[in-house]
Amino acid sequence: QVQLVESGGGVVQPGGSLRLSCVAPGFTFSAFGVHWVRQAPGKGLEWVAFLGRNPTNEYYADSVKGRFTISRDNSQNTLYLQMNTLRLEDTAVYYCAKDGKYQTFFDSWGQGTLVTVSS
């Protein structure tokens, strides 16, 4: 298993922006695909976005398309989720997860970072 560590969560007002980060100490992010998955308080898991080893493979859930951007900085070995135009319903714990194979399952997860959208 790969250890993943998220950061960047916090409280933001509706309409605001936030950038989440995820690092994998000892592993090279460019070597595998990665996902962001979120979980609203007391609710189920929701897939958010995927970035493949090939950076042209970039996909989003309809609920965040056009507002969120997944990216990675190979020089910093870091995965990002840029979240713009945040809504109350974006409040959730955000997990980064390593892709197991061709976007078909999630084989390692971080501990999550909490994003709260509130006025």
Add this chain to the structure above:
Amino acid sequence: QSALTQPASVSGSPGQSITISCTGSSSDVGGHNYVSWYQQHPGKAPKLIIYDVSNRPSGVSNRFSGSKSGNTASLTISGLQAEDEADYYCSSYVTGSTNVFGTGTKVTVL
């Protein structure tokens, strides 16, 4: 991208077997052999327990098994133990390069 349908709760006594269903459509569960299952204890991150419908990752107990028929996948936990009490989620690859999770099932060990 509608969530896959799971029962809200399933319960069983220690030693018993229980089965959790996960119903989707021909665009997800029925169209691909890419169903996976995750166990989540309160306050913890999810953990992969089944991938590609019926494969177990190294280190996962063989008490967990998966199967699929048509648009419905199933997770069976045999020899139920107290430590199995958790939330369980199925997931599937979706045609068009997205992913979807199930609604989640709370397993209670009586």
